[in-house]
Amino acid sequence: MKRTSSLAIRTASAALTALLALSATACGGSGAPKSRSGGPVWAEGQGATEAVGFMRVQTPAGAAEMKGAVQHGFQDTTYLLSFAASTGDAEAFVADLRPEEALRANIPRDSTTYTTITPWSHLGLPEPETQQKVRTASVCPPCIKDERRSAVQSITIFVQDIGDGRARVYLKAF
Structure with a gap:
């Protein structure tokens, strides 16, 4: 009886090894999964x-340096919008978005190691997460029942103090 169960274990082990080898070959030969092609595109x-149309926002009349982009991803389309305005106009703009919580200080990340799939560098801007004097919040329009933005699932907000009573607003939405 011991001999039969030992033979069964060795046979099962050999079959499992063969299946794993076939699986590794199907994934690229080296055992590593194949990389997906057709990633996010601008x-x-x-x-x-x-971006303004999707987010259904009205930028301040004095807004300058307006930049935006649209990125089609695997599951969602992401919209980026940034502009500079007076600090008062930026604060009023953010208040109209109705974030769930007050803007809080962002602890800057290391710009040499921080990466994101929707980089602001596409617009010639630094990543707000890596900058000094940045505050951040988020809003879920469906969660707060903001009918104006019913198609928007989430908006991440960054506001950077750029001096002289001005602020740069960054919005990332999907």
């Missing part, structure tokens, strides 16, 4: 106008 010709 939509050509789409920018601030499309």
